Amino acid sequence: MTTAASAAAKGVSVITNLITVPLTLSYLGPEEYGLWIAITSIFLILGVADFGVGNGLLNMISAAHGKDDRRLVARHVSTAFGLFLIIGFSIGLLLFAVKPFISVHSFFNVPSGVSGLAVDQAIMVLVGMFAVSLPFTVILRLQEGLQEGFSNYLVQIVGNVLSLALIIGTIKMNLGLRALVFSLLAGPLFANLLGFVVQFGFRKKWARPSIAAMDKGSARTLLSTGGLFFGLTVLTVLGMQTDALIIARVNGPEAVTPFSVVQRLSQIAFLYWAFLQALWPAYGEAVARNDFDWVRKTIVRSLKLSLLFGSLFAAILFFFGGALIKIWLKESVSPSSNLLLSFSVFILTNSVVGVIAVVFNSTSLLRKQLVLLAFAAGASFILKILLCKIMGAPGAVWATVIGFTLFFIVPGLRIIRKTYWSSLTS
Incomplete structure (x- = not known):
């Protein structure tokens, strides 16, 4: 329920x-x-x-x-x-x-x-x-x-x-x-x-x-x-939350509008987050009971479902997002294809980030997550300012994708694998 x-x-x-x-x-x-x-x-x-x-x-x-x-x-x-x-x-x-x-x-x-x-x-x-x-x-x-x-x-x-x-x-x-x-x-x-x-x-x-x-x-x-x-x-x-402020500062408030519209539409994809969030206390209790088999199965299942739903919504946003926004807002906003593509890729990125974050937040990996986030957030923030000057609002989204893929997803999955697979089976 x-x-x-x-x-x-x-x-x-x-x-x-x-x-x-x-x-x-x-x-x-x-x-x-x-x-x-x-x-x-x-x-x-x-x-x-x-x-x-x-x-x-x-x-x-x-x-x-x-x-x-x-x-x-x-x-x-x-x-x-x-x-x-x-x-x-x-x-x-x-x-x-x-x-x-x-x-x-x-x-x-x-x-x-x-x-x-x-x-x-x-x-x-x-x-x-x-x-x-x-x-x-x-x-x-x-x-x-x-x-x-x-x-x-x-x-x-x-x-x-x-x-x-x-x-x-x-x-x-x-x-x-x-x-x-x-x-x-x-x-x-x-x-x-x-x-x-x-x-x-x-x-x-x-x-x-x-x-x-x-x-x-x-x-x-x-x-x-x-x-x-x-x-x-x-x-x-x-x-992840400074995009609108940076875009307003670098490109002006009018550039925030198409960004915000596509962002709101992309949030439909994160309905699956409801299922991930419910696992936060459950992971903690499973680890306390040493039920690592359940933890491993749930992590794998969460990743598969997140990527499945993320891919579906990402494809819909990229191929049909422009048409949907025209129907929705009666052509008052027309986002660029680069903006649609950036948010489509972000949906996939955030699908994996969400799974990793819930596992880290509810277990003993919190300090390691802090280190990963320091690199991911720092890189993303700097890239947002640079890329917004080059390509406008889509630059803020691409900056998040690049920063979190390189410095959070890749090392985060390695840490989870080492913690709940390698170290427990060796």
């Missing part, structure tokens, strides 16, 4: 994206739409601001749950909630401290017809929403760590539907860029808040965050474990 719910959540996310893109593109126009995408991409980048505590909490809850230790789970949850409150408050203070020294208009190459004040306010709304929402994400980690993925994915579905409704309302009332940013982020915030109240108020009162349950030892462990995940998140964001 969890896997089905995960697939449903991904499906709803894809559908809401398919509805949102033509609405917002028509409302904002190509230049301002590209600016909106660049601004909202900051939210993904801010994901590093939890310092890895969220992913560290997930692993610690999984371990405590495996021992049936509710008190330990509650201690970790309360401590993480307190850390998130401190981090969120600090982010808000930092925003107001640095705002006078940052020229947002210059950084984003804001078009002359767009108000710089509106962009400033949109970014303030975005950062403020992130700071407020951060503590409530503890409920997602709790549910995932307890392998109650169904509840997690239900929250995601509610959040996406709420965002869509708010975006439609914003466009109908012509409230502008700032309100669109708020609408996009308010849905997930309200959904997380609802899940927080339901779980801690009724279903899992024993895990409800409290000052009494906060623990220094738990905080040290969370920050120590989270430090690795923080490094991983920073590097992942650097290598």
Whole structure:
């Protein structure tokens, strides 16, 4: 049921994206739409601001749950909630401290017809929403760590539907860029808040965050474990989530629009990620039980299925993507063949990256993944800047493909083979 719910959540996310893109593109126009995408991409980048505590909490809850230790789970949850409150408050203070020294208009190459004040306010709304929402994400980690993925994915579905409704309302009332940013982020915030109240108020009162349950030892462990995940998140964001910002800076906001449109269409291919994500806690438990035969079989099966579905969607995107976009957006955007090809190859690349990352995240290979990501993300980031100057938006995608193939996929598969095949059979 969890896997089905995960697939449903991904499906709803894809559908809401398919509805949102033509609405917002028509409302904002190509230049301002590209600016909106660049601004909202900051939210993904801010994901590093939890310092890895969220992913560290997930692993610690999984371990405590495996021992049936509710008190330990509650201690970790309360401590993480307190850390998130401190981090969120600090982010808000930092925003107001640095705002006078940052020229947002210059950084984003804001078009002359767009108000710089509106962009400033949109970014303030975005950062403020992130700071407020951060503590409530503890409920997602709790549910995932307890392998109650169904509840997690239900929250995601509610959040996406709420965002869509708010975006439609914003466009109908012509409230502008700032309100669109708020609408996009308010849905997930309200959904997380609802899940927080339901779980801690009724279903899992024993895990409800409290000052009494906060623990220094738990905080040290969370920050120590989270430090690795923080490094991983920073590097992942650097290598894969900075495209829109770099394109806006190097090629202008208008170049972000076709990139974003093809990117949204390509995300349909990642519905299979729902199945991979569900394996995160399962790998950890299998390794703890020394069930390496299951681990090996699951890795091979995951790679085969990922490449199968990835190849299918990559072919569809390359050969029919242009026609589908014309039908979808009524010829308002016409992506180049190079952009379609780059995303098609990226789908295949990410199919393998996803499998490797889940195996590394849930087992003892986390530190090795950090090293691989450092090289892959560093190479990708540098190549993005260089290739965007040469070939425009497709350069950002090709940079990711090259960097992650050479420095993550090739060595990552070798490490997995050595760890779960060679060393266990020798």
